[in-house]
Amino acid sequence: MLAPAVVAAGALASTPEAVDLTEALRWTRQFVFQDTPLEVAVARLSEHYGVPVYLDEALAREPVTGRFAEEDYTLKEILDILARSLNAEVRLQPDGSYRLLPGA
Numbered sequence: 081m082l083a084p085a086v087v088a089a090g091a092l093a094s095t096p097e098a099v100d101l102t103e104a105l106r107w108t109r110q111f112v113f114q115d116t117p118l119e120v121a122v123a124r125l126s127e128h129y130g131v132p133v134y135l136d137e138a139l140a141r142e143p144v145t146g147r148f149a150e151e152d153y154t155l156k157e158i159l160d161i162l163a164r165s166l167n168a169e170v171r172l173q174p175d176g177s178y179r180l181l182p183g184a
Contacts (some may be wrong), residue, residue, distance in 0.1 A: 111158065
C-alpha cells in the first residue's frame with residue numbers, strides 16, 4: 081500500500097509550481113497573457129513578429145489578459161484588441177513600427 085504523496089514505490093509526487101504560460105506555450109504559436117504587464121506582452125509580440133512596438137510609459141504596467149493564436153490574428157489585430165481593452169490607441173509609424181498611446 082502506498083503512503084500519502086507517494087505515486088509509486090520509492091517515488092514522491094512532484095510539487096506543483098507556477099509556470100509562465102507565454103513561455104510554456106511558445107511552441108504552440110499561441111500568445112497567452114494572464115494579468116501580464118503590457119510592456120511584457122508587447123516585448124514578446126515585438127520579438128516574435130520582428131516589428132518594433134513602442135508604448136507610452138503610462139501603459140507599461142497595465143495588466144492584459146488574452147489568448148491569441150498566431151494563425152488567427154495579425155500583429156496589428158492583437159495590438160488593437162489589447163489597446164481597446166485599455167482605452168488606448170495603436171498608431172502605425174512611418175518606419176513600420178507601432179506605438180501604443182493612452183486614448184484621448
